[in-house]
Amino acid sequence: xxxxxxxxxxxxxxxxxxxxxxxxxxxxxxxxxxxxxxxxxxxxxxxxxxxxxxxxxxxxxxxxxxxxxxxxxxxxxxxxxxxxxxxxxxxxxxxxxxxxxxxxxxxxxxxxxxxxxxxxxxxxxxxxxxxxxxxxxxxxxxxxxxxxxxxxxxxxxxxxxxxxxxxxxxxxxxxxxxxxxxxxxxxxxxxxxxxxxxxxxxxxxxxxxxxxxxxxxxxxxxxxxxxxxxxxxxxxxxxxxxxxxxxxxxxxxxxxxxxxxxxxxxxxxxxxxxxxxxxxxxxxxxxxxxxxxxxxxxxxxxxxxxxxxxxxxxxxxxxxxxxxxxxxxxxxxxxxxxxxxxxxxxxxxxxxxxxxxxxxxxxxxxxxxxxxxxxxxxxxxxxxxxxxxxxxxxxxxxxxxxxxxxxxxxxxxxxxxxxxxxxxxxxxxxxxxxxxxxx
Ligand code: PGA
Ligand code: ZN
Numbered sequence: 292x293x294x295x296x297x298x299x300x301x302x303x304x305x306x307x308x309x310x311x312x313x314x315x316x317x318x319x320x321x322x323x324x325x326x327x328x329x330x331x332x333x334x335x336x337x338x339x340x341x342x343x344x345x346x347x348x349x350x351x352x353x354x355x356x357x358x359x360x361x362x363x364x365x366x367x368x369x370x371x372x373x374x375x376x377x378x379x380x381x382x383x384x385x386x387x388x389x390x391x392x393x394x395x396x397x398x399x400x401x402x403x404x405x406x407x408x409x410x411x412x413x414x415x416x417x418x419x420x421x422x423x424x425x426x427x428x429x430x431x432x433x434x435x436x437x438x439x440x441x442x443x444x445x446x447x448x449x450x451x452x453x454x455x456x457x458x459x460x461x462x463x464x465x466x467x468x469x470x471x472x473x474x475x476x477x478x479x480x481x482x483x484x485x486x487x488x489x490x491x492x493x494x495x496x497x498x499x500x501x502x503x504x505x506x507x508x509x510x511x512x513x514x515x516x517x518x519x520x521x522x523x524x525x526x527x528x529x530x531x532x533x534x535x536x537x538x539x540x541x542x543x544x545x546x547x548x549x550x551x552x553x554x555x556x557x558x559x560x561x562x563x564x565x566x567x568x569x570x571x572x573x574x575x576x577x578x579x580x581x582x583x584x585x586x587x588x589x590x591x592x593x594x595x596x597x598x599x600x601x602x603x604x605x606x607x608x609x610x611x612x613x614x615x616x617x618x619x620x621x622x623x624x625x626x627x628x629x630x631x632x633x634x635x636x637x638x639x640x641x642x643x644x645x646x647x648x649x650x651x652x653x654x655x656x657x658x659x660x661x662x663x664x665x666x667x668x669x670x671x672x673x674x675x676x677x678x679x680x681x682x683x684x685x686x687x688x689x690x691x692x693x694x695x696x697x698x699x700x701x702x703x704x705x706x707x708x709x710x711x712x713x714x715x716x717x718x719x720x721x722x723x724x725x726x727x728x729x730x
Contacts, residue, residue: 294319294374294415299404301361303354306330306661307689308498311354315361315403317411319374324410326667328402328632329659332498333447333456333538335584335606337614339635342397357400364388364396365404374412377427381405381638398635405636406667420667421700424674427641435468435701436672436680437461437714438694439534439577439655440475442482442519443512444501445552446538448660452503454550456538458516459681461576464530467712468701472694474523474531476685482519489515498660500684508553513573520574528574536579537566540606543583559589567596577601579628584609590623601626601653610634610643619650626653629677631668644675658682662689669696678713 297318304314304327314327330341342360344353368387372379384405388396413423425431439459446456460478465471482502483493491504506512513535517527525531539562542548548562549555557565559582566581578597582589584606594602604624608615610633618624627647631640647654654677658668662683672680680697683690704710 292321292375292416294322294412296369296372296374296380296408296411299361299366299369299407301358301400301403303358304663306663307687308332308661310352310661311349312661312663313354313357313361313397313399313403315407317369317374317404317407319408319411319415322411322413322415324407324412324414326403326406326410327663327665328399328406329663330399330632330661331630331659332661333541333606335540335609335633337584337606337609337611338633339392339398340394341399341632354397354399357397360396360400361404365400369404369408374408374415377405377409377412378638380408381636384636393635398632401635402632405638406631409637410667419700420670421673424671425676427674431674431676432711433673433700433704434676434678435697435704435710435712435714436656436677437463437712438468438471438475438697439679439681440472440479441499441501441681441684442479442516444497444499444503445512446541448499449497449501449503451551452497453506453509453512453552454542455509455512455535456541457499457501457534457536457579458512459534459536460516460520461532461534462525462530463532463576463714464526465714467710468697468714471714472685472698474525477523478516478519478525478531479685481522482515485515485519485522496684496686500687500690506552509550510569513569513575517573532574532576534577534579534601535575536605537581538606539580539582540584543586548583559586560592563589563593563596566593570597570600575600577603577626579603580605580607582607587617587621587623591621594623594625598625603628603653603655605630605657608643610640612642612646615643615646615652619646619652624652626655628655628657628681630657630659631671632659640671641675644677653678655679655681658690658693664689664692666692666696669693669700673697673700676713
């Protein structure tokens with residue numbers, strides 16, 4: 292079948308933080324797709340370019356320029372192309388703006404078209420998106436991902452309540468995705484109870500739905516999360532483990548790392564030793580962005596010291612094959628966070644997943660702190676067999692849109708004869724979280 296693109300439309304919408312973002316609809320022969328792109332707060336300097344208007348409208352955050360680029364240059368570039376061939380669509384988008392990071396038209400404009408075309412192709416083929424994406428992987432079988440669920444928030448997502456940006460629970464002992472979500476819910480509720488008992492309010496939540504409180508130290512937050520796991524009737528480490536996203540680029544202060552909430556500043560070696568100590572004391576299985584985005588030397592030290600757990604590069608790799616290839620070459624990190632809007636196209640994100648899986652790096656598909664009600668990220672995790680997914684907490688509709696989609700996919704597959712869940716036996720051997728990769 293062919294699904295020639297007949298029409299591309301775009302408009303300005305709002306994301307979950309209330310900031311403007313690009314929405315796009317693509318019509319093809321026999322189908323249509325619509326996508327609204329997400330946006331980060333603790334963005335990496337090396338991410339593809341998010342085009343904003345400046346000026347007074349929406350405090351300068353308007354995206355009418357990016358929307359106009361979709362309606363003109365990008366619409367012209369992809370009209371008449373077969374959306375069944377995602378590579379051809381993305382090549383046409385690249386040809387329309389060959390600058391690095393889509394600096395002319397904006398990666399927010401490009402991703403909106405790339406995603407909407409992908410959704411339109413699946414629609415025209417009358418298959419669920421995850422099946423369409425799996426078919427593009429030589430018929431890979433769908434794999435439900437192990438979720439990483441935000442419980443406590445700090446950094447740029449919570450007004451700097453605590454230095455580390457995300458404290459997450461990873462339900463490594465759950466037998467199914469649905470059970471993993473229920474366990475994460477229990478841990479979040481127990482964490483809220485503990486915070487209430489300590490006199491912190493829990494009614495207000497951070498950008499990703501996590502609880503935010505001015506803990507006395509980052510360790511105090513780790514202690515509370517570990518206690519919450521116990522209080523949920525789960526065994527810390529074997530049923531439910533802990534992951535953190537330090538988002539350390541936000542802590543960089545010259546050649547040191549500043550922990551503002553603790554009034555301390557540490558050199559990279561000292562900081563890595565501190566993180567290693569946290570790993571020894573708490574059931575931590577994954578550390579994201581322990582060092583700054585350009586501190587390759589610090590990252591090498593961190594990988595040596597912390598490589599017994601998952602060392603996950605977000606702002607370091609920014610979903611960029613060249614940066615990931617350098618990491619693989621130099622033995623830096625052992626896992627990559629994949630955010631489609633850091634690179635700008637569906638194919639670009641796919642290439643990073645492929646390179647990681649070929650190189651023995653784990654892959655964690657991730658939402659942004661500024662999200663939308665779209666759920667394509669869930670299908671992407673399943674179809675591409677990323678093994679892990681991170682979309683924030685178990686509340687706020689822009690988060691539950693993704694969890695709910697995954698719950699539905701698991702239920703559908705179970706009814707059709709059985710689902711495959713990456714979290715089964717996630718802790719064995721040692722720490723290969725979410726058993727990603729080819730079927
Ligand atoms: P961001 O945060 O979307 O604000 O970049 C998510 C993350 O750091 O993983
Ligand atoms: Zn991150």
